[in-house]
Amino acid sequence: xxxxxxxxxxxxxxxIYGLIALGFVLIYKASESVNFAxxxxxxxxxxxxxxxxxxxxxxxxxxxxxAIAGISLGVFGxxxxxxxxxxxxxxxxxxxxxxxIALGFVLRFIIGAIxxxxxxxxxxxxxxxxxxxxxxxxxxxxxxxxxxTVFLVAILWLFFARTRLGLAMQASSQNQMAxxxxxIPVKRVVSLVWALxxxxxxxxGVLFAAxxxxxxxxxxxxxxxxxxxxVIGGLGSLPGALAGGLLIGVMEPFAARHLPxxxxxxxxxALMLLVLILRPSGLFxxxxxxxx
Amino acid sequence: xxxxxxxxxxxxxxxxxxxxxxxxxxxLVALALLAPWVLGSYYVGELSSVLVWSLAGxxxxxxxxxxxxxxxxxxxxxxxxxxxxxALMLRGWPFLPALLAATLASGISGALLARPILRLSxxxxxxxxxxxxxxxxxxxxxxxxxxxxxxGLVAPPIELFGFTIDRHGTPVAFYYLCLSIVILVTxxxxxxxxxxxxxxFIAVRDSEISAKALGVxxxxxxxxxxxLSCAITGLAGALYAHLVQAVNFESFLVIISIALLLQVxxxxxxxxxxxxxxxxxxVVLPQGxxxxxxxxxxxxxxxxxxxxxxxxxxxxxxxxxxxxxPRGLYGVWxxxxxxxxxxxxxxxxMFRRARSYLKTERxx
Numbered sequence: 101x102x103x104x105x106x107x108x109x110x111x112x113x114x115x116i117y118g119l120i121a122l123g124f125v126l127i128y129k130a131s132e133s134v135n136f137a138x139x140x141x142x143x144x145x146x147x148x149x150x151x152x153x154x155x156x157x158x159x160x161x162x163x164x165x166x167a168i169a170g171i172s173l174g175v176f177g178x179x180x181x182x183x184x185x186x187x188x189x190x191x192x193x194x195x196x197x198x199x200x201i202a203l204g205f206v207l208r209f210i211i212g213a214i215x216x217x218x219x220x221x222x223x224x225x226x227x228x229x230x231x232x233x234x235x236x237x238x239x240x241x242x243x244x245x246x247x248x249t250v251f252l253v254a255i256l257w258l259f260f261a262r263t264r265l266g267l268a269m270q271a272s273s274q275n276q277m278a279x280x281x282x283x284i285p286v287k288r289v290v291s292l293v294w295a296l297x298x299x300x301x302x303x304x305g306v307l308f309a310a311x312x313x314x315x316x317x318x319x320x321x322x323x324x325x326x327x328x329x330x331v332i333g334g335l336g337s338l339p340g341a342l343a344g345g346l347l348i349g350v351m352e353p354f355a356a357r358h359l360p361x362x363x364x365x366x367x368x369x370a371l372m373l374l375v376l377i378l379r380p381s382g383l384f385x386x387x388x389x390x391x392x
Numbered sequence: 393x394x395x396x397x398x399x400x401x402x403x404x405x406x407x408x409x410x411x412x413x414x415x416x417x418x419x420l421v422a423l424a425l426l427a428p429w430v431l432g433s434y435y436v437g438e439l440s441s442v443l444v445w446s447l448a449g450x451x452x453x454x455x456x457x458x459x460x461x462x463x464x465x466x467x468x469x470x471x472x473x474x475x476x477x478x479a480l481m482l483r484g485w486p487f488l489p490a491l492l493a494a495t496l497a498s499g500i501s502g503a504l505l506a507r508p509i510l511r512l513s514x515x516x517x518x519x520x521x522x523x524x525x526x527x528x529x530x531x532x533x534x535x536x537x538x539x540x541x542x543x544g545l546v547a548p549p550i551e552l553f554g555f556t557i558d559r560h561g562t563p564v565a566f567y568y569l570c571l572s573i574v575i576l577v578t579x580x581x582x583x584x585x586x587x588x589x590x591x592x593f594i595a596v597r598d599s600e601i602s603a604k605a606l607g608v609x610x611x612x613x614x615x616x617x618x619x620l621s622c623a624i625t626g627l628a629g630a631l632y633a634h635l636v637q638a639v640n641f642e643s644f645l646v647i648i649s650i651a652l653l654l655q656v657x658x659x660x661x662x663x664x665x666x667x668x669x670x671x672x673x674x675v676v677l678p679q680g681x682x683x684x685x686x687x688x689x690x691x692x693x694x695x696x697x698x699x700x701x702x703x704x705x706x707x708x709x710x711x712x713x714x715x716x717x718p719r720g721l722y723g724v725w726x727x728x729x730x731x732x733x734x735x736x737x738x739x740x741x742m743f744r745r746a747r748s749y750l751k752t753e754r755x756x
Contacts, residue, residue, distance in 0.1 A: 134515050187715050193514050194462055198657050199714045201650060202707035209704035217699065320647075324522065331519055366530045369523040376520045377508045 114349020139323020544640020
């Protein structure tokens with residue numbers, strides 16, 4: 101029974117990792133680069149939601165606050181790409197990596213300067229409630245996180261498979277030049293992908309803040325961990341990202357229980373290193389080989 | 393700019409281009425030697441700090457700037473150097489053998505890790521080294537007999553040629569120690585770049601496929617570059633241990649690795665100068681910000697001490713450089729120098745970058 105309890109809490113955590121990992125994969129697919137500021141964008145989304153929703157702040161209804169936070173992060177992502185990142189388009193990947201790392205530092209500083217460095221929790225309608233299923237008692241938040249993630253992933257899948265914009269995004273991520281010849285405005289589509297990853301980051305941030313407390317410094321650690329999830333799943337694969345996130349989320353509580361604490365702490369990274377060395381393109385790889 | 397006539401084949405690979413170029417560097421060394429007479433002991437300590445970070449920067453530069461392999465985990469090798477060095481010194485080894493052993497230890501661990509890791513490229517390599525950096529953080533706690541566990545190790549004073557050198561007791565002697573090591577490493581580095589090995593590094597950076605076609609053994613070259621880079625970084629780590637006097641697992645967090653990479657990028661990838669420029673920025677920026685805050689305080693403007701402000705300013709400099717001048721401060725310096733040399737004939741487009749397109753790493 102204990103194992104099941106751990107499993108459910110692990111899955112809920114894993115869903116959040118998976119959502120951030122989804123953000124990584126979206127950006128990777130669109131621009132073959134990694135957004136090292138993804139964790140900080142998530143924290144930004146969380147703090148925006150807290151400022152909008154908590155009773156001692158703006159005190160808006162939960163869903164309205166969530167929507168505003170999501171839209172703001174979407175606009176932020178779009179403008180980020182349109183104003184800044186587009187200017188280094190086509191330069192070596194390292195440029196983008198460094199740019200987003202630096203961006204993460206700036207974001208972390210801004211969040212800390214505005215909202216302070218103490219951990220804050222988000223007040224939600226379901227905070228603190230528990231429900232019992234058979235002999236299990238599950239925090240309602242965990243159940244909501246799992247349901248919301250499934251829902252979001254289903255929407256994303258439909259978006260990519262069925263809508264014109266989703267298909268355009270797929271096309272420009274697979275071959276920018278060919279997509280451009282087919283009349284797809286590649287630059288704008290890439291900016292829209294950034295907007296989408298901003299929205300996903302905001303939702304992940306809200307779910308994360310609803311489960312526990314957030315602080316500005318958490319962005320880096322959480323980002324790197326979600327990054328491990330994305331790499332384990334394979335950077336180019338959306339379902340892989342979610343699976344990687346779930347794997348890490350489930351692994352963590354079990355490792356913490358059965359292994360010495362130092363080993364448990366680094367287990368996600370050790371797993372990532374192992375996957376990288378044995379199967380460099382991830383467990384759910386899309387790429388096979390680089391050509392000239 | 394005076395045209396230079398080459399009268400021998402050696403002139404092509406000479407370390408200095410002409411007499412004036414050589415004189416400039418002699419003047420620089422002379423200034424560095426004279427600095428302790430002018431500056432107070434606090435600033436001499438800061439200069440030592442610049443030198444140590446330049447050394448670490450050169451290690452990263454060799455790998456990232458000249459071989460084109462990105463590393464986000466070089467603090468791990470600083471840690472290996474620092475802990476090996478201190479552990480040996482605390483067991484009674486003299487300074488120089490311990491320093492040498494630490495350099496070798498980090499170089500060898502780099503060589504051992506290079507084989508599996510360097511099969512990756514680009515972003516994947518960056519991620520793998522990042523994971524390595526995180527693993528070493530915890531390893532430093534677990535390997536208690538060597539690293540002193542959570543408490544860490546305290547650096548003993550250095551006994552060298554009958555002198556006792558201590559960072560706080562005799563800052564000037566410590567400065568000269570750092571300076572001599574840095575000069576030796578810089579000369580070795582500059583010579584390496586003129587040798588076939590160094591050219592092979594640069595060839596691998598610019599195009600692996602062409603390097604292969606020219607007969608460069610890619611895995612060997614990459615492994616060698618990784619080992620040399622780790623050795624230099626380990627040496628810097630050992631000196632860093634003396635600079636800060638005590639190290640534990642928190643001295644070499646992943647954030648230090650990231651800062652090291654950012655340092656060489658701010659300085660300018662692909663130039664030895666860049667390592668020094670970057671180190672100067674890393675050391676001077678926090679000082680400059682706190683001095684600026686004091687000045688504002690003196691004229692009545694109270695500025696709250698934001699934690700992380702120096703890192704944020706540093707990050708904004710990086711963003712500006714990445715967009716405007718990807719070759720970093722060295723690139724800015726090149727422009728300024730060319731402007732001065734050509735005055736008034738400098739044209740605007742002289743350093744315009746070639747247009748480049750994204751090269752995909754995926755099959756599809």
